[in-house]
Amino acid sequence: MAVEAGCYNFGLAMARTTQEASSVPSEVLARYEPVIGLETHVQLKTATKIFCACSARFGDPPNRNTCPVCLGLPGALPVLNRRALELAVKAALALHCTVEERSRFARKNYFYPDLPKGYQISMYELPLATRGWLEIEHDGKTKRIGITRLHLEDDAAKGMHEGFPDSDRNTYIDFNRGGVPLIEIVSEPDIRSPEEAHAYLTALKQILLYTEVSDCNMEEGSLRCDANVSVRRHGEQNFGTKTEVKNLNSFRYLVHALEYEIERQVQTLESGGTISQETRLWNVAAGRTEPMRSKEYAHDYRYFPEPDLLPVHATQALLERLRAEMPEMPATRRARFVRDYEITPYDAGVLTATRELADYFEETVRAGAAAKSASNWIQTELLRRLNASGEEIVASRIRPQALDELIALVERGEVTAASAKAIFAKMFETGKPAGQIAAEDGHRQIQDAGEIERACRDVIEKNSDQAAKYRAGNEGVFKFLVGQVMRATRGQANPQAVNEVLRRLLAAR
Numbered sequence: 001m002a003v004e005a006g007c008y009n010f011g012l013a014m015a016r017t018t019q020e021a022s023s024v025p026s027e028v029l030a031r032y033e034p035v036i037g038l039e040t041h042v043q044l045k046t047a048t049k050i051f052c053a054c055s056a057r058f059g060d061p062p063n064r065n066t067c068p069v070c071l072g073l074p075g076a077l078p079v080l081n082r083r084a085l086e087l088a089v090k091a092a093l094a095l096h097c098t099v100e101e102r103s104r105f106a107r108k109n110y111f112y113p114d115l116p117k118g119y120q121i122s123m124y125e126l127p128l129a130t131r132g133w134l135e136i137e138h139d140g141k142t143k144r145i146g147i148t149r150l151h152l153e154d155d156a157a158k159g160m161h162e163g164f165p166d167s168d169r170n171t172y173i174d175f176n177r178g179g180v181p182l183i184e185i186v187s188e189p190d191i192r193s194p195e196e197a198h199a200y201l202t203a204l205k206q207i208l209l210y211t212e213v214s215d216c217n218m219e220e221g222s223l224r225c226d227a228n229v230s231v232r233r234h235g236e237q238n239f240g241t242k243t244e245v246k247n248l249n250s251f252r253y254l255v256h257a258l259e260y261e262i263e264r265q266v267q268t269l270e271s272g273g274t275i276s277q278e279t280r281l282w283n284v285a286a287g288r289t290e291p292m293r294s295k296e297y298a299h300d301y302r303y304f305p306e307p308d309l310l311p312v313h314a315t316q317a318l319l320e321r322l323r324a325e326m327p328e329m330p331a332t333r334r335a336r337f338v339r340d341y342e343i344t345p346y347d348a349g350v351l352t353a354t355r356e357l358a359d360y361f362e363e364t365v366r367a368g369a370a371a372k373s374a375s376n377w378i379q380t381e382l383l384r385r386l387n388a389s390g391e392e393i394v395a396s397r398i399r400p401q402a403l404d405e406l407i408a409l410v411e412r413g414e415v416t417a418a419s420a421k422a423i424f425a426k427m428f429e430t431g432k433p434a435g436q437i438a439a440e441d442g443h444r445q446i447q448d449a450g451e452i453e454r455a456c457r458d459v460i461e462k463n464s465d466q467a468a469k470y471r472a473g474n475e476g477v478f479k480f481l482v483g484q485v486m487r488a489t490r491g492q493a494n495p496q497a498v499n500e501v502l503r504r505l506l507a508a509r
Contacts, residue, residue, distance in 0.1 A: 024263050028270060032231040034262045035239055036191035037148075040204060042183050042214045043155070043222040044087045050154045050181035051078030051121065051309075058220045062174040070154075070179030072117030077308050084152065084181035088128055089314060089322050091183055091213045092150050094329060095204075097132030099314045103151070105306035114157040114173055122184070123151035124303040128312065134207065135331060136199040145200050146188030155180040158221075177221070183213075189228065189239065194258035198251055201225060206330050210355045218249055225254060230275070231265045240265070241275040245289055247282045257282040261289050333358055341371035350379055356393050363400035369407045377403060381424050397431035398424070406434035418491035419443040446493045449501075452485075455493060456501045459484045470506055478502070 049056050052069035068076035092099050106124040132147030157178035159171050185204065191197050205216045205223060216223040225248045230240035245261055248254045265275055280289040328336075330352050337348035337358075352358045357378070364374040382403070386393060406423060409415045415423065415438055423437045430437075438444055446452060459481055460467045470477040485498045 024267050024270070029263065029266055031233055032262075032266050032269075033234050033236075034192055034194075034258070035189045035230045035232060035242075036193075036197055036258065037189040037228040038187045038191065038197060038200060039226045039228070039244075040185045040187075040201070041155075041224045041226075042091070042185065042208060042216070044084050044181040044183060045212060045214050046081055046083045046087065046181055048081060049179035050081045050084045050152070052179060054179065056180045058217075058222075060176055062172075062176060065176045066178070070116075071175060078121065080309060080312070081181060085312065086318075086322060087181075087213045088150065088152050088183045089319065090211050090326065091185070091208060092129035092132065093319075093323060093326060094207050094211045094213075095129075095132040095134055095147050095150065095185070097129035097147055097150055099129045099319060100126065102126065102311055102313055103128045104311045105152070105309045106303045107306050108153075109302045109304075110300075112156070113171065114159045114178070116157065116175065116178060120153060120156065121306055121309070122153035126311070127151035128183075128314075134200070134203050136196060136203050138193075138196050138199045143190075143196070145190045145196075148186045148188050150183055150185050153182050153184060154178070155182050189230075194255040194262070197227065197258055198255050201251060201254060203330075206353070210327055210330055218251075221249075224249060227254065227258060227261075229258060229261045229265070231262060231269070240269075241277050243275065243277065243289075244279045245282055246279060246292065247284075253282055253284060256287065257289060260287070264289065327355060337361075341365065341375075343371060343375050347375050347379065350383075351375060354393075360393055360400055364403050364407075367401045367404035369404040370411070373407045373411070374403065377407060377424075381421060385425075385428050396428070398427050402427060402431075402433060409434055409438060413494060414438070415443050416486075416491050416493075416495060418486070422491075442490075443492065446489055449497065452489075452493050452497050453501050453505070455485050455488050456498065456505055459488060460502075460505060467506060478506075481506075 043056075044050075046056055048054060049065075049070055052067050054067050054070055055065045057065070069078055089099055103123060104126040105121050107119040108122045108124070109119040111118060127149040129150040130148065132150065133144050134147065135142050135144050155177055157173050157175040159173055161167060161171050164170070164172060187200065191200055208214045208216050208223075214222055218224070227245045227248060228242045229245060230242040232238065232240045243261065243265070245257050248257055261280070268275060276291075276294070278294050279292045281292045282288075283290050333352045334345070334348045337343060337351060338345055341348075343351075351361045361374055361378055364378070365371050382393075382396070382398065386396065406420060406427065409423075410417060410420045419438070420434075422441075423434050423443055426432065426437050426441070427434060463481060463484060466477050466480055470481065481502055482495070482498055485502065486493060486495070
């Protein structure tokens with residue numbers, strides 16, 4: 001078995017004496033204010049690792065993508081991946097950080113089996129970027145969350161703790177991940193609820209995807225988050241003792257873990273206990289946080305400058321080039337959509353959820369479609385079918401110009417709204433143009449006055465009781481009669497003409 005080359009036998013003493021958090025009354029929780037800061041580790045979208053030429057591709061057979069550098073063999077020297085640096089700078093610019101003119105790598109020393117060098121190459125005293133921010137939307141309000149720092153580092157290997165016959169005794173190591181380029185983004189402790197933490201991570205992920213810094217695939221470990229959590233009574237200025245919660249590999253787990261940890265800390269303080277500064281793991285199966293180890297301080301890692309790497313100098317020429325490559329950011333694009341296309345803030349938020357979706361909408365409008373019509377079709381029919389099929393919008397067989405053609409058929413009255421939906425479904429499946437499908441499947445709208453009148457007379461004759469009720473003053477019956485005409489004409493009759501002819505015939509008795 002390929003992974004056995006990286007097998008270590010070790011025991012990790014982990015305390016299991018955590019006090020279970022039970023339901024704390026809401027009035028007790030209301031006395032306290034949570035203080036939350038997030039440390040987010042983001043894998044950069046590079047082809048190779050940060051300090052060597054090994055592939056950074058996910059999913060390759062274990063221990064295939066390794067070399068003396070990422071395995072930490074004696075005498076192997078790291079060389080910084082320029083692309084990783086550029087992507088890190090782009091992320092810093094997108095988060096309004098100050099990119100430092102001079103930054104420096106450091107060795108973060110600690111022992112763990114997934115760290116072959118015995119240290120992690122990170123940044124400490126001189127990070128790449130500092131003092132940034134991003135804005136979140138929560139409860140209808142906008143709030144700015146500070147970014148303390150953003151720095152580069154290499155990832156550790158992947159420990160595999162289950163799935164093998166001897167997993168109760170051994171942990172296997174896959175070194176493919178070791179040396180993959182990361183940025184760590186550390187927020188200020190400005191977050192005050194699990195919901196705000198969710199909004200922060202959502203906004204951060206959207207920015208990283210817009211700038212193409214990372215694919216942010218949480219299932220593959222491209223986006224990982226640790227939370228620093230403390231509580232204090234409302235009105236207090238000093239922070240409480242914090243714990244760090246790890247293993248938050250989904251947005252849902254982040255919220256659940258924070259809710260549990262806040263409640264646990266409040267319960268501990270209310271019962272006269274104290275909070276220990278420690279690292280805790282989120283136990284998904286048990287739905288609780290559990291102690292992992294005492295929380296380290298920076299001096300515990302014995303940081304010192306990395307002697308094998310030169311300091312990083314971010315020149316003005318580099319910054320100007322990367323600024324010129326930056327796309328329009330989500331918040332700016334949302335505001336522009338509301339202003340220029342006169343759509344609602346909600347619609348603008350949906351349409352700018354991803355860069356690809358926003359591009360699709362604008363291309364549809366540039367092709368000639370009315371902004372409101374394009375917005376409605378994209379948000380309803382297109383997104384619904386993409387979600388059901390699992391397809392990405394870039395792979396959809398309905399290109400913006402094709403959607404514009406369909407919208408034009410509806411607006412010219414050549415097909416009804418009902419027929420347009422049927423045409424759209426076939427376009428999605430086959431990629432055929434809307435006009436071709438309308439002609440082949442007989443979806444062209446019936447405009448002939450004589451044909452519409454014949455259909456209306458037939459419906460009135462077959463539904464004489466309903467017609468009598470309408471003539472007696474029951475206006476609600478009219479919709480039923482219109483529906484019967486549309487059904488008889490397979491939805492192809494012009495709805496406005498049907499309404500006019502039906503009322504004329506019913507009035508004439």
